[in-house]
Amino acid sequence: MKVLDRKKMILVNSALLILLVLSAAACTLLGPVRIDLSEALKNIFSSTADAEILLRARLPRVLLGIAIGGGMAVCGVVLQALLANPLACPQMLGVSGGASLGGILGLIFFPNWLLPLAGGRLGEISWIPLAAFLGALFSMVLVYRFSLFHGRLHPYHILLSGVILNSFIAAVIMFLNSIVDFYQAQGLLFWLMGSLSTRAYVTVGFIWFYILLGFLWLWSKGLALNLITLGEDAAMHLGVEPGALQRQIFIASSLMIGAMVSVSGMIGFVGLMVPHVMRLLIGSDHRLLLPASFLAGGIFLCWADTLARVLLAPAELPVGIVTAFFGGPFFLFLLYREGRRSLAL
Amino acid sequence: MIRRPRLFALYFRLIGLFFFIALPSSSDAASVGFSRRIVSLAPSLTETVFALGFGDRLVGVTNHCDYPAEAKNLPKVGDFMSPSLEVIAAQRPDLVIGVVGAIDPAKAREMERLGLNVALLSLSTVSEILSSFKRIAALLGDAEAGERLVRKLTLQFDKVTNRVAHTPRRSTLMVVGLRPLVAVGGKNFLDELITLAGGANIARNAPQPWLNLPDEYVVAKAPQIIIEAGMGSDTAAPARHWSDLKSIPAVKERRVYTYNSDKILRPGPRIGDGLEELARLIHPECFDRADSAKGTRCEGA
Amino acid sequence: MNAIHAENLSFSYQDRPVLHGISLSVSCGEMVGILGPNGSGKTTLLKIFSGILRGIGEVRLKNKNIEKYNRPELSRLFAVVQQEPRVNFPYSAAEIVLMGRATYHSPLALETPHDLEVARTSMDRTDSLGFANRYLHELSGGEKQRVMIARALAQEPEILLLDEPSAFLDLKHQIQIFELLLRLNRERGLTIVAALHDLNVAALFFPRLVMLCNGRIHRDGAPSDVLTEKTIQDVYGIRVRIEYDSATKKPQLFIRPSLS
Numbered sequence: 047m048k049v050l051d052r053k054k055m056i057l058v059n060s061a062l063l064i065l066l067v068l069s070a071a072a073c074t075l076l077g078p079v080r081i082d083l084s085e086a087l088k089n090i091f092s093s094t095a096d097a098e099i100l101l102r103a104r105l106p107r108v109l110l111g112i113a114i115g116g117g118m119a120v121c122g123v124v125l126q127a128l129l130a131n132p133l134a135c136p137q138m139l140g141v142s143g144g145a146s147l148g149g150i151l152g153l154i155f156f157p158n159w160l161l162p163l164a165g166g167r168l169g170e171i172s173w174i175p176l177a178a179f180l181g182a183l184f185s186m187v188l189v190y191r192f193s194l195f196h197g198r199l200h201p202y203h204i205l206l207s208g209v210i211l212n213s214f215i216a217a218v219i220m221f222l223n224s225i226v227d228f229y230q231a232q233g234l235l236f237w238l239m240g241s242l243s244t245r246a247y248v249t250v251g252f253i254w255f256y257i258l259l260g261f262l263w264l265w266s267k268g269l270a271l272n273l274i275t276l277g278e279d280a281a282m283h284l285g286v287e288p289g290a291l292q293r294q295i296f297i298a299s300s301l302m303i304g305a306m307v308s309v310s311g312m313i314g315f316v317g318l319m320v321p322h323v324m325r326l327l328i329g330s331d332h333r334l335l336l337p338a339s340f341l342a343g344g345i346f347l348c349w350a351d352t353l354a355r356v357l358l359a360p361a362e363l364p365v366g367i368v369t370a371f372f373g374g375p376f377f378l379f380l381l382y383r384e385g386r387r388s389l390a391l
Numbered sequence: 392m393i394r395r396p397r398l399f400a401l402y403f404r405l406i407g408l409f410f411f412i413a414l415p416s417s418s419d420a421a422s423v424g425f426s427r428r429i430v431s432l433a434p435s436l437t438e439t440v441f442a443l444g445f446g447d448r449l450v451g452v453t454n455h456c457d458y459p460a461e462a463k464n465l466p467k468v469g470d471f472m473s474p475s476l477e478v479i480a481a482q483r484p485d486l487v488i489g490v491v492g493a494i495d496p497a498k499a500r501e502m503e504r505l506g507l508n509v510a511l512l513s514l515s516t517v518s519e520i521l522s523s524f525k526r527i528a529a530l531l532g533d534a535e536a537g538e539r540l541v542r543k544l545t546l547q548f549d550k551v552t553n554r555v556a557h558t559p560r561r562s563t564l565m566v567v568g569l570r571p572l573v574a575v576g577g578k579n580f581l582d583e584l585i586t587l588a589g590g591a592n593i594a595r596n597a598p599q600p601w602l603n604l605p606d607e608y609v610v611a612k613a614p615q616i617i618i619e620a621g622m623g624s625d626t627a628a629p630a631r632h633w634s635d636l637k638s639i640p641a642v643k644e645r646r647v648y649t650y651n652s653d654k655i656l657r658p659g660p661r662i663g664d665g666l667e668e669l670a671r672l673i674h675p676e677c678f679d680r681a682d683s684a685k686g687t688r689c690e691g692a
Numbered sequence: 693m694n695a696i697h698a699e700n701l702s703f704s705y706q707d708r709p710v711l712h713g714i715s716l717s718v719s720c721g722e723m724v725g726i727l728g729p730n731g732s733g734k735t736t737l738l739k740i741f742s743g744i745l746r747g748i749g750e751v752r753l754k755n756k757n758i759e760k761y762n763r764p765e766l767s768r769l770f771a772v773v774q775q776e777p778r779v780n781f782p783y784s785a786a787e788i789v790l791m792g793r794a795t796y797h798s799p800l801a802l803e804t805p806h807d808l809e810v811a812r813t814s815m816d817r818t819d820s821l822g823f824a825n826r827y828l829h830e831l832s833g834g835e836k837q838r839v840m841i842a843r844a845l846a847q848e849p850e851i852l853l854l855d856e857p858s859a860f861l862d863l864k865h866q867i868q869i870f871e872l873l874l875r876l877n878r879e880r881g882l883t884i885v886a887a888l889h890d891l892n893v894a895a896l897f898f899p900r901l902v903m904l905c906n907g908r909i910h911r912d913g914a915p916s917d918v919l920t921e922k923t924i925q926d927v928y929g930i931r932v933r934i935e936y937d938s939a940t941k942k943p944q945l946f947i948r949p950s951l952s
Contacts, residue, residue: 047786047812047824052802079611093637095610102636103606130780174570225470227455232601236571243571245606245635269799273791275781279744283772284847285764285795330781333802360594361576361602 050331058328062341066112069345073108073352074100078359102245110250111242111351111365112344114306115316117257119324119343121299122317123335124264127271128295129201135318139204140185140211141300145307146237147215148181149174150222153233175308178237182304185211190296198278199292239364240313242351253309260302261340267291268333275330315369316343319377326381346373425532426486426508430468430479433490435514435659436527437462440488442660443528443536450482458653458661474498480505486530490514490658514658515600517583521545524660540660547663548587551670554677555589561673563590564614564641567601567621569632574604580658581620588670589677590616610636616673617641619649620656648672695720695851695883696741696753703736703747710736711747711907720754720850721881723873725894727918728904729928734887735775737904738853741885742772753851764795770851771844775859777836779828785839786824789815792846814845817872819865833860841869845876852876854886858893870897895919895942903927919943 075083079099086096118136125134136142152174189211193203223234244250270291273281278288306313320343321335328338347365350372354363430451431437437456440449446461451468466482469475474494479487479502487502491513502509510530512523521541528537563585565575575581576597585592593612594604617639619629626649633642641647650672654665671678694717701714711733718724726734739745743758743766751758753769761769771792779788792814793807803811815821818838823831828839837860844852852873858866874897876882888894894901895915903911903918905927911918916936924932924945933946 047808048784049786049790049808050802055802077607078605079607081611095613095638098636098638099607099610103610127781132780232568232571232573232603241571241603243603243605266800269794272783272787273794275783276779276788276791277774279739280772280774282744282763283742283767283770284791285767287763325782329787330783331787355605355607360597360604360608361599362605364603 050329050334054328055334058334059337059341062338062345066341066345066348069348070108070112073111073348074104076352076356077104078356106244106247106250107242107351108348110244110253110310111347113250113254113257114242114310114313115320115343115345115347115350116261116340117302117306117343118313118316118347119320119339120261120264120336121303123321123332123339124267124271124295124299125317126321127275127332128199128292128299129205130275130277131201131205132322133318134205135314136299136303137212137312137314137317138208139296139300139303140189140208140215141182141303142307142312143212143215144185144188145178145182145304146312147218148184149178149237149308149311150219150234151181152177153237154222154226154230178308179304182300182308185215186297186300186304189300194293197289199289199296204296235364237307237311238366240311240366241362242310242347242354242365243362244309249309253305256305257302260298261336263298264295265333265336267295268331268336271295271332271336272330311364311366313347313366313369315366315373316347319373320346322381323377426484426530428482428484428486429531430482430484430487431456432468432474432488432494434458434653435520435657436488436490436512436523438657438659438661439524439527439540440531442540443524443531443533445531445533445536448531450484451479476501476505480507484508486510488512488527488530515578515580517580517587517662520580520658520662523658544660544663548666551666552587552589555670555674558589558674558677560589560591561615562593562612562640563616563618563673564593564604564609564612565618565620566604566629567619569619569621569628572604572606572609573601573621575620576600576602580662581655584655584662584666584669585673587666588673590669590673606636610639613638613640615640615644615646617647618669618672619647620651693720693755694718694752695722696885697751697755698741699750699752701737701740701747701749701751703733703740703745705736709907711740714749714907714909716902716909716912718883718885720883721877722900723877723884723898724886725898725901726885726887726904727889727891727894727901728910732904732927733907734904735855738772738855738885738887742766742770742853767795767847769849770853771847771849773837773840773844773852773854773857775855777828777840782827782829784825784827785820785831785835785842786811786815788828788839789820789824789843789846792843795847810848811842811846814842815839817845818842819868834862834865837861838865838869841872849882851883851885854884856887856889858888858890866893873897891919891924892944895944896940915943919945 081096081099085094086100089097090101121136125136126132156173189204189207192207193199223231226234270286273284273286274288274291281288320339324335324339324342328334350368351365354365354368357363427448428450429440429448431440431449432453434453434456437449437452438458440446441459441462449465452462452465453474454467454470456462468478485508487507487509489499489511491511494511499509499511512526513519514523521544524540525537528534565581565585567573574594575592576599577595578598579600582592582595593614594602617629617633629649630647633639633647636642652665652668654661655669696718698714698716701711703711714737726737728734736745740747740751753761789811790803790807793803793810796807797804812821815824818841820835820838820842823835828836837857841857857869861869870893873884877884899914901915901918902909903923910927911923919934921932921934924930931948933948934943935946937944
């Protein structure tokens with residue numbers, strides 16, 4: 047009987063962790079600009095160009111990419127279980143749409159006259175990500191209210207309200223796109239297609255803390271997630287309280303997605319593709335699927351960002367375009383090779 | 392009762408006739424006479440018309456047209472990307488001028504179908520901007536005014552280029568947005584202005600006129616001047632944004648400037664003034680110190 | 693002791709009443725078949741017994757009100773085999789069966805060797821060990837059903853509730869399953885309550901039958917008491933001839949179609 051055992055757990059997770067560390071190192075060393083590594087390391091604490099590229103321009107991006115790739119992948123896994131639908135992805139909840147809209151509205155309507163007040167200190171706070179997160183919360187509450195019946199969140203209603211909310215938000219964003227000026231339109235693109243460009247270790251640290259916490263909590267629910275895919279009734283018979291689990295997962299993943307989109311815009315495809323690829327490779331037991339997807343998602347987004355920096359150098363592509371462009375065909379290839387045998391679609 | 396196939400044929404012939412009559416060519420209105428009622432669909436074109444001396448012929452401008460002051464009182468036809476066709480038509484213009492790429496092509500076609508005379512001008516390079524002066528002047532029936540304006544600007548350009556001719560170029564980065572970072576690339580009239588002002592745009596090899604630049608590229612190219620030309624009112628933001636990348640010469644020597652004037656952002660008659668102000672930022676040592684231009688904030692020599 | 697005791701149980705879906713005043717007791721170690729036409733309330737009754745639905749009236753499991761149990765306790769007390777197993781994700785048969793052991797180990801730990809042993813035995817009993825490593829969605833309806841029964845057995849329950857367990861099984865496996873249930877009942881004292889649609893099979897294997905009609909208990913007793921021509925006529929509206937099998941001494945139905 048081939049089932050999940052400790053050996054497999056340790057083997058898979060260690061392999062992926064090693065791959066992740068190697069990828070992080072590689073992506074920090076790669077880019078459109080060539081740097082002299084020994085120079086950079088010698089002057090690591092002083093301000094030379096090479097050191098700054100390594101430490102200030104690249105490393106924060108790589109770290110952010112790992113966190114967000116991992117977070118998106120993990121949210122994709124739990125949403126697919128929650129909605130009992132292998133095609134579910136973080137974008138479906140409407141939360142990422144809400145975050146984008148919040149960010150875009152913040153971008154357009156931010157009262158710039160406020161900034162010079164308080165001695166210019168107000169300008170140092172990132173208001174736009176906060177606006178985005180508020181948008182995410184608002185969407186989350188909306189979808190929650192529309193899907194909650196008798197203490198249970200019905201997957202059908204979640205999907206439907208999410209899709210409708212997304213369409214509505216897309217329409218609003220299109221409208222805003224038609225009335226903004228050229229410079230704001232660039233900002234809009236950031237929200238819709240994503241970017242990992244950052245130098246702020248504070249932001250990266252905060253996101254890491256947040257996502258790691260969310261990931262660990264969701265990982266602890268791995269067994270319950272297995273059971274819930276058998277159906278709500280069957281899960282109940284096996285000791286799970288489906289209503290409570292659904293509510294908790296919905297809120298946890300919405301908060302995670304909201305935070306991620308607030309910081310880096312909408313990066314799609316990771317949450318849909320990585321869970322599937324990992325399922326094809328290591329099976330559907332969530333106790334392994336969750337950490338494996340987290341690590342794999344980090345690896346994937348890390349490389350996607352490197353490609354985004356390198357492909358059209360010196361220009362930087364939005365990373366969401368790279369994930370879709372390379373992720374899609376690769377996934378189709380994998381599906382063709384093994385999917386017909388093992389994917390229950 | 393006409394039989395069905397005959398009726399359809401008649402119908403199609405009528406439609407064809409309608410289009411043939413109602414669809415004028417979008418070429419110059421020179422054959423139709425000089426335009427007296429003009430709608431401008433871009434602030435730069437509005438400025439050009441005024442600069443040519445024919446501001447009194449404008450019967451409609453966009454919401455953003457605010458220079459010269461008289462333009463603010465003119466009837467508004469909407470935004471330059473999606474103007475209101477009804478309001479435009481209500482002004483009964485005999486010429487509508489717009490910028491290629493800024494106006495929705497479907498809207499332009501619709502205006503032509505309504506019988507309006509539409510002229511679209513391309514303003515992506517400095518030479519195109521200068522040609523636009525001549526072309527608009529021709530449409531207005533005063534080619535001489537166009538030549539005068541071109542001469543005036545050419546003189547302004549020469550004055551600046553002579554001043555900076557003997558100093559080495561300063562590598563420059565011009566951005567129009569910080570989050571995300573949108574920089575001026577090649578094939579952009581701003582890139583040309585930077586060159587004329589004695590600078591060297593670090594992104595001039597990029598084929599795109601605007602592009603997102605990763606931070607590492609900026610550090611590697613080590614610009615000596617960074618100019619924030621975007622529409623933010625937080626003027627301290629650009630300096631703060633770059634402050635942690637101390638290896639960049641512009642940051643070390645505190646040459647991160649905010650210069651978001653319409654004089655360079657509008658591809659119109661004021662680019663001559665804008666060029667001078669830009670050159671003062673890039674090569675302050677070449678200009679009289681006491682002569683401080685409006686709208687600039689210099690962070691040290 | 694009563695394994696299950698229901699007192700004056702009623703239930704309505706929204707405004708559609710399904711069960712009226714059901715009073716039923718199942719002793720520990722009993723094997724009971726619930727019969728009745730579609731819509732008579734069989735599945736609803738099982739759902740109330742298994743804690744999914746809550747009706748009006750008291751339900752007690754082993755002399756304790758069902759509402760006083762928490763879910764993990766309930767899952768160790770009884771197991772349910774549902775009518776249509778539908779799994780949206782690719783799990784192997786072995787993984788499905790192992791899920792039955794969920795409440796026997798910490799949610800943060802993996803299954804113990806004992807859990808694996810119990811799962812293996814359960815699959816062996818239901819003749820499903822042969823496809824343990826195949827994906828559930830690749831199996832036939834009958835094979836899936838046997839895996840589900842194996843999972844129920846892996847829970848090591850005291851009570852087994854089944855909703856039309858033979859629905860997709862071929863004849864050989866139908867008999868196999870019912871013989872297995874009979875053996876579990878006799879050798880291990882497993883209390884079994886099953887909703888059944890095949891009256892003849894019910895008569896052969898179940899010592900006690902409860903016939904539902906329009907949400908009420910029409911008849912409750914041994915097969916010979918419940919399966920009479922009059923009962924069938926009243927409840928199902930068809931005429932049959934009952935004959936007693938000389939070997940098993942159980943009543944068997946012979947249908948008289950109106951056209952023949």
